[in-house]
Amino acid sequence: MAINNNIDKIFQKGLDDYSPKPPGFVWDNIQSGLKKQNNKRQKHIIYSIAASVTILLAFGAGYYTHIFSPSKANGVANAPHTNEITVEDNASDINSSSLRELKNDVEIQSIQNSEGGSKYENNNRIFGNEPEIEDTKSNPNKPIDADKTKESKIKRVKSEGVLLSPSFASEGKVVKANENKDSTENGNQFNDCQTP
Amino acid sequence: MKKEIDEIIKGCKKGRPDSQKKLYDMFSKKMYGVCLQYAKDYTEAEDVLQEGFIKVFTKINQYDGKGAFGGWIRRIMVNCALEKFRKQNNLFTVSEICEYDSKLVCDDILAEISSKELLDMIQELTPQYRTVFNLYAIEGYPHQEIAEMLNITEGTSKSNLSRARVILQEKVKELYSERKSNVKLKIK
Structure with missing residues (x-):
């Protein structure tokens, strides 16, 4: 009769193989418990989907009413107009920037082509008449002719006595510019003569 | 398998x-x-x-x-x-440390006492003694982990274990001697 000092071991060994059959209702309860949990999960998923859909709908409805409200409808009608303006602005910007890049002679020639008005108007015309600018380049005589007609016009205006009109003032500037241009143009002509 | x-x-x-x-x-x-x-x-x-x-x-x-x-x-x-x-068991009772007598338990006890009877003995313990004894003797957790699991001190875990051992040993001894005397009677 071997003596075992350890009561722990008795219980360890004694209970190790102990595996009684649990009553049948335990499995039924487990199944129903699992079903309940699945239902809970499904409900949770459905509720979360429903909530997200309603939030999306609410935001969507708000967005559409915001866009198609009468006050905004005018804005939509005006929108193309504003767009045009911006396009023009851009064009003028592009013109001004491109102008800066152009050689002096091109600028001068374009001003010669224009019949008075502000500098911006001239710029726009340059943009519109780009092929013409090229023409003037090829025919250096043309701008000179135009210049002559302008000078005659100014003289006419002066003789008519419309001295204080802004158009005249601007034209005066143009005249001044033309005077400068003549000198540069001569230089260009000189260059042209040199290049061949 | x-x-x-x-x-x-x-x-x-x-x-x-x-x-x-x-x-x-x-x-x-x-x-x-x-x-x-x-x-x-x-x-x-x-x-x-x-x-x-x-x-x-x-x-x-x-x-x-x-x-x-x-x-x-x-x-x-x-x-x-x-x-x-x-x-x-929100309230824990701290019991005194008792040394258990480790001499009287025999190896062939398991031949005499069934697993069911051992289980009955365990179930008769108070919940805390039972839990500490199971975690230490059956599962093999150290006192430190048992103390953390049950939210008690390590000293309480140790004292609960020794108390549980004493109680179980008494019961095993009692049942074993009962069976032995029965066997002796039968032989006679």
Whole structure:
């Protein structure tokens, strides 16, 4: 009769193989418990989907009413107009920037082509008449002719006595510019003569 | 056997009821025994077994295949039993440390005393003695971990264990001597 000092071991060994059959209702309860949990999960998923859909709908409805409200409808009608303006602005910007890049002679020639008005108007015309600018380049005589007609016009205006009109003032500037241009143009002509 | 368990686990991870039933049939008896160790009676053990298996099926995706699956289920069952214990035993009684007599227990006790009788002895212990004894003697947790699990001090865990040992030893001795005298009487 071997003596075992350890009561722990008795219980360890004694209970190790102990595996009684649990009553049948335990499995039924487990199944129903699992079903309940699945239902809970499904409900949770459905509720979360429903909530997200309603939030999306609410935001969507708000967005559409915001866009198609009468006050905004005018804005939509005006929108193309504003767009045009911006396009023009851009064009003028592009013109001004491109102008800066152009050689002096091109600028001068374009001003010669224009019949008075502000500098911006001239710029726009340059943009519109780009092929013409090229023409003037090829025919250096043309701008000179135009210049002559302008000078005659100014003289006419002066003789008519419309001295204080802004158009005249601007034209005066143009005249001044033309005077400068003549000198540069001569230089260009000189260059042209040199290049061949 | 290993392949069979792996297939059953795969099925359970997919939520297949037939695999769940197979898993339950495979482990329910052993786990019922574990639950009975921790419970004060059969009803409580059945509750723990039920909750434990629901947890096993809902958390089976967390089983990574490392370690024995039986050990994983057993831990879940023990944790379920401990949850129940914590709910029921908010107040802990600190008992005096008693040294138990370690001489009188014999090796062939197991031949005389059935597992069922040993279980009855464990179930007669107070919930805290029973839990500490199970965690230390059966599961092999150190006192430090038991103290953390049950939210008690290490000293309390030690004293509870020795008290539980004394009580169990007394009962085993009593039953064993009873059986022995019966055997002697029969021989006479």
